[in-house]
Amino acid sequence: MRWLRALRAPDKMAGFAIGRAAGGYGGSAPRKMLSRALAGVLIVAGICVPFLFGDASGFMNATIISIAYAVMALGLNIVVGSAGLLDLGYVAFYALGAYSLGWFGSEFFAKAQVHVLVSPVASVLPGVHLNFLLVLVAAAAICAAAGVVIGLPTLRLRGDYIAIVTLAFGEIIGVAAVNGQSIKLGGGMTLTAGNLGISAVDSPYFPGIGSFGLLDLRPWYWLIFGILLVVLFVNLRLRDARLGRAWVALREDEVAAVSMGVPLVKTKLLAYAIGAAIGGMSGAFFGTYYTEVNAGQFQFGFSIFILSMVIIGGLGSIWGAVVGGMLLGYINNYLIPDVLNGLPGKFGLSFQLTQVEFGIFGFLLVITMVLRPQGLLPERRHRLELTAAIPAEDAQLGTEPEGMA
Amino acid sequence: MHPLRSLVSVGHVNTTTIAPTQPTRRPARAGVTAVRRYLGRWSLIAALAALPVYYGVSDLVNGYQAAVVAGHPVIHHDLSKLGFNFAEGLSDGAIWALIAIGYTLVYGIIELINFAHGDVFMIGSFTAVGLWAPLGLGLSTSLFGVAGGLVLTLLITMAVTGSLNVLIERVAYRPLRNAPKLAPLITAVGFSFILQNVGLLWRGGSPQSVADLIHAQQPVFTIFGVPILRGYLLAFAVMIPLVFALTWFIGSTRAGKAMRATAQDPEAARLMGINVNSTISLTFLLGGALAGAGGLIYAVYETNIWYFQGFKAGLIAFTAAVMGGIGNVRGAVLGGLIIGVIQSLSDSRIGPQWTEAVVFAYLIAIMVLRPKGLLGEETREAG
Numbered sequence: 052m053r054w055l056r057a058l059r060a061p062d063k064m065a066g067f068a069i070g071r072a073a074g075g076y077g078g079s080a081p082r083k084m085l086s087r088a089l090a091g092v093l094i095v096a097g098i099c100v101p102f103l104f105g106d107a108s109g110f111m112n113a114t115i116i117s118i119a120y121a122v123m124a125l126g127l128n129i130v131v132g133s134a135g136l137l138d139l140g141y142v143a144f145y146a147l148g149a150y151s152l153g154w155f156g157s158e159f160f161a162k163a164q165v166h167v168l169v170s171p172v173a174s175v176l177p178g179v180h181l182n183f184l185l186v187l188v189a190a191a192a193i194c195a196a197a198g199v200v201i202g203l204p205t206l207r208l209r210g211d212y213i214a215i216v217t218l219a220f221g222e223i224i225g226v227a228a229v230n231g232q233s234i235k236l237g238g239g240m241t242l243t244a245g246n247l248g249i250s251a252v253d254s255p256y257f258p259g260i261g262s263f264g265l266l267d268l269r270p271w272y273w274l275i276f277g278i279l280l281v282v283l284f285v286n287l288r289l290r291d292a293r294l295g296r297a298w299v300a301l302r303e304d305e306v307a308a309v310s311m312g313v314p315l316v317k318t319k320l321l322a323y324a325i326g327a328a329i330g331g332m333s334g335a336f337f338g339t340y341y342t343e344v345n346a347g348q349f350q351f352g353f354s355i356f357i358l359s360m361v362i363i364g365g366l367g368s369i370w371g372a373v374v375g376g377m378l379l380g381y382i383n384n385y386l387i388p389d390v391l392n393g394l395p396g397k398f399g400l401s402f403q404l405t406q407v408e409f410g411i412f413g414f415l416l417v418i419t420m421v422l423r424p425q426g427l428l429p430e431r432r433h434r435l436e437l438t439a440a441i442p443a444e445d446a447q448l449g450t451e452p453e454g455m456a
Numbered sequence: 457m458h459p460l461r462s463l464v465s466v467g468h469v470n471t472t473t474i475a476p477t478q479p480t481r482r483p484a485r486a487g488v489t490a491v492r493r494y495l496g497r498w499s500l501i502a503a504l505a506a507l508p509v510y511y512g513v514s515d516l517v518n519g520y521q522a523a524v525v526a527g528h529p530v531i532h533h534d535l536s537k538l539g540f541n542f543a544e545g546l547s548d549g550a551i552w553a554l555i556a557i558g559y560t561l562v563y564g565i566i567e568l569i570n571f572a573h574g575d576v577f578m579i580g581s582f583t584a585v586g587l588w589a590p591l592g593l594g595l596s597t598s599l600f601g602v603a604g605g606l607v608l609t610l611l612i613t614m615a616v617t618g619s620l621n622v623l624i625e626r627v628a629y630r631p632l633r634n635a636p637k638l639a640p641l642i643t644a645v646g647f648s649f650i651l652q653n654v655g656l657l658w659r660g661g662s663p664q665s666v667a668d669l670i671h672a673q674q675p676v677f678t679i680f681g682v683p684i685l686r687g688y689l690l691a692f693a694v695m696i697p698l699v700f701a702l703t704w705f706i707g708s709t710r711a712g713k714a715m716r717a718t719a720q721d722p723e724a725a726r727l728m729g730i731n732v733n734s735t736i737s738l739t740f741l742l743g744g745a746l747a748g749a750g751g752l753i754y755a756v757y758e759t760n761i762w763y764f765q766g767f768k769a770g771l772i773a774f775t776a777a778v779m780g781g782i783g784n785v786r787g788a789v790l791g792g793l794i795i796g797v798i799q800s801l802s803d804s805r806i807g808p809q810w811t812e813a814v815v816f817a818y819l820i821a822i823m824v825l826r827p828k829g830l831l832g833e834e835t836r837e838a839g
Contacts, residue, residue, distance in 0.1 A: 208823060208827060211568070211641055215774060222816050223813045226813040355645055362642055413648065413650040413652075416642055417628055417646040417650070420628075421628070424635060
């Protein structure tokens, strides 16, 4: 497949994706060196973070969750940002990823006895137990397939209808997760454990390192940081590859792109599949990190939460998705619950900030869209497009003035 | 009875949208296309008829348990259970129809799925219930008092939600008129969450029961063994006049004409001296007012309100609008009634916990089989 070949370094600028992205497109040799050095420093700094903060402060926990959100935002950014397909049902892939872990990394399927490269403790337990990396692969595969299924009916639809169909799929998956206890698979096993949750899921285990414990957060951090780097690399390589350019072409003008020979069906479905696979990997990580897969987690609000990250970071911008994911992750898991939660109480209001967190994100969405629609770290194309369009506030409705296109 | 649009419009300029709007189809032979169009419509109708026909036949052949008398189940072989499902579904559908009209009007005129619309409906319910105490409406109020009070509540609620909808348009959508289509859609989602949290702070996070003002579950008369409850009559007593008033307004007044013209081609309408901005505001006012009316009926009929009701209602009503054909007022009413029946069938036969999934499955089926809906969509792109 061509897009895979793109990952395998097809051109002479290959292999420096992260460095190149930090320095923008192309650039002279010294600049390339500089950006590569910058990327190296960032990676080393990222690896060193756990040595600076203790587990107790809650900051490490928030960081791990924020990075996992950033991974999700990167996945959604492919679908919404690069390919321009507004997906409001992204929570479906969170759910499927988490359930991949629940299915293949716990005692949930108690009748089965499958053990592949798992810790000595897990290898004597009933159920399906796969190594966490295999679970990641399974989650990615399941979600990619689901992404294609969700993508198929939307191929012929207009942009805003895509939003509704994906939303509907996300809700159907959510309903199925909640009511999964009544879906029998035979042998007394059910599809999900509903709101009871699948608990006692396996911790990641790697031969030579051992199982991850819940007391030491560092291995978790390095694991999700590693996942982030891999996903980031894939994203950056795809952006400039044939596939990434095809996504942008379809987003900008579908008719023109198709007439230039961009395969519509394959390109769109690949956007859904790759975006879904990334979301599923992050979902599997969340499953094992939260040590539970509970149907109550998979609400529509989560889709909007991830979408807010992509939009606040800057639609289509890879670094924007990372920054947006980290930012909202910290706001949601550190700032609102730990730092600002008592704030309304100080003003004599009888609610807590955690109650209205989705309202806060909604507000951020509106503010971002009205004041800075290009996001914090805009993609170049979007920046041009959005800043050119906004000042003409009182201009003609629906149609662009002459010369703007 | 003029729907929002009926004339063929010129194609509209659409150069910088993020989501391309023109669906591309591979060249197919004319015969295949004709067959496909035919199949699309009839397969949708078949899909819609499947549930009632299946359960109707099943009731007649296998019977259903109508009651338990002295420990023995009483099995009936007739259609009155199906009739009951229909009666309940149609009156639920009246509420969805009122909300769906708001979606369809707004989509017809600015091609935006107003995600916040369902939450405007929720605010409508909250406003209506909030008004009862100051107006002195309660269980002990006399019949005329309740009737008069409800009419007053209805008018105030419609004014409040209409204004709220206009305000949302002014703050969240108007600044983004020329931005890519995705932008107002996202602010709409944002506003939906803001309104939900307003509701959450207003009346707390759990469903609240409200006074059963009209004793909604009390049967008034029976047709073919199907009891017609007071709640059903209320739903239709509010919905039918409002829909007639709306179609008259759109079809026969100057402002309605301006709405139709703006829906067809905003640029040309502006050149003809129509104030496009105030016409759009008017559309939001009408849509919001109808949602408020829906909210009142919902509160009186369900006697239960909570901040999350708008989200689900909004999605159901949007499904209804798409099913009827978006931009098409009659379609929205038809779609609302059909969705109501599907919902009620699913509630009573499949199980209420699956209803949401059933409705969404229908939404996807519509998108696949016949994206332009039963009565045909009336938007700029459909022409």
